[in-house]
Amino acid sequence: MFNNLADRFDSIFKALKKTGSIDETALDNSMRDIRRALLEADVSLPVVKDFIDQVKKEALGKEVLNSITPAQMIIKIVNDELIKILGSESSELNVNGVSPITFLFAGLQGSGKTTTVAKVASHLKNKHNKDIMLVSLDINRPAAFDQLKVLSEKINVFILPKIEEQLPIDIVKRSFEAAKLQEVDCILYDTAGRTNVDSQLMNELSILEKEINPLETLLVLDSLTGQEAVNVASDFSKTIKLTGSILTRIDGDSRGGAALSMKFKTGCPIKFMGTGELIDDLEIFYPERIANRILGMGDIVTLVEKASETIEEENATKMAEKLQKGEFDLEDLLSQIQQMKKMGGLSSIMKFVPGLKNLESKVSEGNQSEDLIKKQEAIIFSMTKYERQKPKIINGSRKKRIAAGSGTVVSDINKILKQHRKMSDMMKKISKKGMGSLDPNMLSGQLGQNIPTDLLKK
Ligand SMILES: Nc1nc2c(ncn2[C@@H]2O[C@H](COP(=O)(O)OP(=O)(O)OP(=O)(O)O)[C@@H](O)[C@H]2O)c(=O)[nH]1
Ligand SMILES: [Mg+2]
Numbered sequence: 001m002f003n004n005l006a007d008r009f010d011s012i013f014k015a016l017k018k019t020g021s022i023d024e025t026a027l028d029n030s031m032r033d034i035r036r037a038l039l040e041a042d043v044s045l046p047v048v049k050d051f052i053d054q055v056k057k058e059a060l061g062k063e064v065l066n067s068i069t070p071a072q073m074i075i076k077i078v079n080d081e082l083i084k085i086l087g088s089e090s091s092e093l094n095v096n097g098v099s100p101i102t103f104l105f106a107g108l109q110g111s112g113k114t115t116t117v118a119k120v121a122s123h124l125k126n127k128h129n130k131d132i133m134l135v136s137l138d139i140n141r142p143a144a145f146d147q148l149k150v151l152s153e154k155i156n157v158f159i160l161p162k163i164e165e166q167l168p169i170d171i172v173k174r175s176f177e178a179a180k181l182q183e184v185d186c187i188l189y190d191t192a193g194r195t196n197v198d199s200q201l202m203n204e205l206s207i208l209e210k211e212i213n214p215l216e217t218l219l220v221l222d223s224l225t226g227q228e229a230v231n232v233a234s235d236f237s238k239t240i241k242l243t244g245s246i247l248t249r250i251d252g253d254s255r256g257g258a259a260l261s262m263k264f265k266t267g268c269p270i271k272f273m274g275t276g277e278l279i280d281d282l283e284i285f286y287p288e289r290i291a292n293r294i295l296g297m298g299d300i301v302t303l304v305e306k307a308s309e310t311i312e313e314e315n316a317t318k319m320a321e322k323l324q325k326g327e328f329d330l331e332d333l334l335s336q337i338q339q340m341k342k343m344g345g346l347s348s349i350m351k352f353v354p355g356l357k358n359l360e361s362k363v364s365e366g367n368q369s370e371d372l373i374k375k376q377e378a379i380i381f382s383m384t385k386y387e388r389q390k391p392k393i394i395n396g397s398r399k400k401r402i403a404a405g406s407g408t409v410v411s412d413i414n415k416i417l418k419q420h421r422k423m424s425d426m427m428k429k430i431s432k433k434g435m436g437s438l439d440p441n442m443l444s445g446q447l448g449q450n451i452p453t454d455l456l457k458k
Helices: 003-018 024-040 045-061 070-086 113-128 144-155 168-182 199-212 227-239 257-266 287-295 298-325 330-343 354-362 370-381 385-389 396-406 410-433 440-447 453-457
Strands: 101-107 132-136 186-190 216-222 244-248 270-274 282-284
Touching: 003 024, 003 070, 003 287, 024 045, 024 070, 045 070, 045 257, 070 257, 070 287, 070 298, 101 113, 101 199, 113 132, 113 144, 113 186, 113 216, 113 244, 113 270, 113 282, 132 144, 132 168, 168 186, 168 199, 199 227, 216 227, 227 257, 244 257, 257 270, 330 370, 330 385, 330 410, 370 396, 370 410, 396 410
Parallel strands: 101 186, 101 216, 132 186, 216 244, 244 270
Antiparallel strands: 270 282
């Protein structure tokens, strides 16, 4: 899969590694080659443009780490951006709902719907231990039911029997009754395909969607059709609420254009990919693994990640020193907020403050919500450098300006100023008198975390 693209990246990176130092010309050359490779892989133009812009921006703004060559750094950046356009995190199938949970499969004719229904059924049965019922809503093609029946026997799951001449909407109603009797956990609905997206197909699907109210509506797309698959996804999403797509025939797709453009262009995550005709030829779509398959640079990526961790440690140590000296301004607070976002919590910095070291493992994480962090960042970004260094000068009119600039209200500004004040007081106290001087309630309230009081009394 994606062999052409993988080969292209391989030669681009080989050339890059040969260039001793990477100046702007070398970077531009590689970017030009990457751009061409992506376009040849049938990746959509806006996606390519965004990708190149992001890589360039990252590459120019990046401090070069000790022990890492510029080429390795760029490979890591390309890797990270590739993961981003593939969808960042894997979006696994939602299986949490009141039984029976329902999955509707839609797609064009021959895209692989029926095969995929059986593959997903087998996945749910074996990996999630679910009792399954398959339902064929394809009454256009006489053999459609039989095809699904043969598959159901192969994987040993129940299929709703056929009643001649029954319309799809009535089949759905019957399926609900049957699901109750059979006590199944999941119902998977296979639908009829059309040669192209027409209004009749869309109407039919939209009616079925209302009747079924599916937990997931999955669009099955043939990855070999490249950008056409992406267009089909956009068209479908105008009428029905898609929760994800499944790309079939990845085994034959040497280019990868559909996989690389889907999330960016449609916002619809890829949940699975079909990698062959057999039932087990289904893989969960993990963006990180796909990027690794395309770039084949797993070792370098790990190397750069390790080096970045060291830099983060150095930064954290510097910060800890500042804290202890009682020099702690809003810029430090900002970088601390960012650090927490990156490293996943306050404990990451606490381990570098000698007095707080043993608290680290006792602190429960996760209280700093993503939204709050974004808000705090926006507020500090709206301050001038001088205000960040001398928070005391922030008076009423400055607060109003900062609130307007960050889309918040003055009380939010007050909150963050108070947080900063308390934090720097606390740090001063620790460095002068040690841990015993702290009021446990204040500390845990301040950190927004639960710290056992007995630890502080020592
Ligand atoms: N190589 C490969 N073949 C696949 C994959 N998924 C499906 N196929 C094949 O594609 C052909 C069509 O698959 P179906 O599942 O019948 O497609 P469909 O969308 O249900 O077709 P209609 O019901 O006619 O619209 C079959 O021969 C499958 O074996 C895949 O991931 N890889
Ligand atoms: Mg079918």
